[in-house]
Amino acid sequence: MGTNVTIARDGLQALIEALRADGREVIGPTVREGAIIYDAIRDIADLPAGWTDRQEAGRYGLEQRADGALFGYTVGPHAWKQFLFPARETLWTMRRTGDGAEVTDGATPASRHAFIGVRSCELHAIAIQDKVFVSGPYPDTNYRARRADAFIVAVNCGQAGNTCFCVSMRTGPKVEGGFDLSLTELLDDTRHDFLIAIGSEAGAAIMQHVPHRPATAADLSAADSAVARAAAGIGRHLQTEGLKQALQAAPEHRRWDEVAARCLTCGNCTMVCPTCFCTTVRDHTDLAGNTARRVREWDSCFTLDFSYIHGGSVRHAPRARYRQWLTHKLANWIDQFGTSGCVGCGRCITWCPVGIDITEEAAAIANAPAAAREAHHEGA
């Protein structure tokens, strides 16, 4: 472990095959529906060779690169949480029997995953969800099982996205830990190789099936330059110092009204966020009245039902819902879990249909605390 080796482009095919031979479903980036998404891959040809993404607030598009890079994009609409923490899961089923009822647990995870192409921000996001689902007082059995079985092939970013701000959140772009293998793509006119850092015994074991050679000083230096290039090109910045206090001191800031005039309360930001973990449970019964099923689904603090208690929703006004999300993500999360809930991946900026930018909203409040005193009390 801690060893660096180098593989050729073909070596990546050998890696995919070795992971499949190990009984894993390999999930990686692939082009579908005009985006680079995460789905099952079987072959190196499934990877988005020669594609990159262009991202702005509320805008996403694919473009052809001048080279054949396999990981020459940033992050797309999907996050790994959809595999570790699926959008919909049956928790239990109850069936009426002659003299009572019989309860069976929901399905337990069937496949062992290998994730290829996990970015540094995404590793931090997985670590944040681990705190919620594994380390907390009420571990989630299925998440824990999927997480324990997941083999992680991280990849260092060779370029930055326009909506990324991992440097501000200290979550990237360089992969620092939490992986079995980590890749850095080394691509120029003369070569297409990958530097591989081995991060676990499982990673070392898989590498026995992948042709490789020791990394040279030139390989290491080229990898460092690629990551430095990404860090230098980062698209956005968030001033985190003093942000928690500023947000927590500004529940009546005028900016909440301004953002509420733009916010669709559609919930997209929470759905694409790789750390958002809120769910609701719905109970279903069948027509015959013999079977009941409890289903857990992704939910969002932007829905009215999310804060519904006896008598109505606590956060009825859109401003209250946006404020809940932003202050939880960037401030109250720190009190609750010891880290920010934001990893700076920029998905909530790109995938907001009206392009609301979390870094702009946070800065507007942090930079003008005086406006907090112009209180609006209606419709909190």
Add this chain to the structure above:
Amino acid sequence: MSSARKPKLAVWKFASCDGCQLSLLDCEDELLDLAGAVSIANFLEASSAVQPGPYDLSLVEGSITTSHDAERIHKVRRQSKYLVTIGACATAGGIQALRNFADVNDFIAAVYASPQYISTLATSTPISAHVKVDYELRGCPIDKGQLIEVIAAFLAGRKPAVAAHSVCIECKQRGTPCVMVQGTPCLGPVTHAGCGALCPSYRRGCYGCFGPMETPNTAALAREWQALGAISRDIQRAFRTFNAAAEPFRKESTAHGDQDHPG
């Protein structure tokens, strides 16, 4: 259900295309269970055998467009313990509520060879404008899974598990990349969930078949449509379809006109 008497179900049609009633017949896998759980007492689309009321559960399709129907819905209400409207016509007035924005006599003159035989109201209105409605199921047409859920919930005496949030949440749950962020104007962010985000899964913008979601910010969405190149008439037409008379959609469509596309 082990009770001796099965609840009596009635299905009623007002101004509509029958598509929502057909969703009930389309529940092939569940039809036997449904027939086992309720007595289908009045469902002309399925059987000409009609049992007299009162009925435990009435499903009402269609909107009120004639004075005759405006009286008939009161008779239906009086015979029904629990009344559920199914579909955009019954819940919002349907596509035929486009008449609410114009003079219905002009339509009659344009469409019918002998307009003197047509007797109709100036507006198309939802059932809730006439009688108390216990539950409104959205959609054009409704989703058959949601219909079964509503009936099963009625039988169990529980609240239906039907979400009122945006289509976006269903889109994200199924992993569909946002078509609007990729440049296609979409009504999903202001539209009530229920279809399972069908159109975006085929790379089309949402048409708003399920009507307004719980807190639709239609003005903000319309501004973004303009940024994507939509003209005022496009926006008006998008909001004036199956749920044209639902108040948030009516209000937004009225804010946009033909001014930048005469004729």
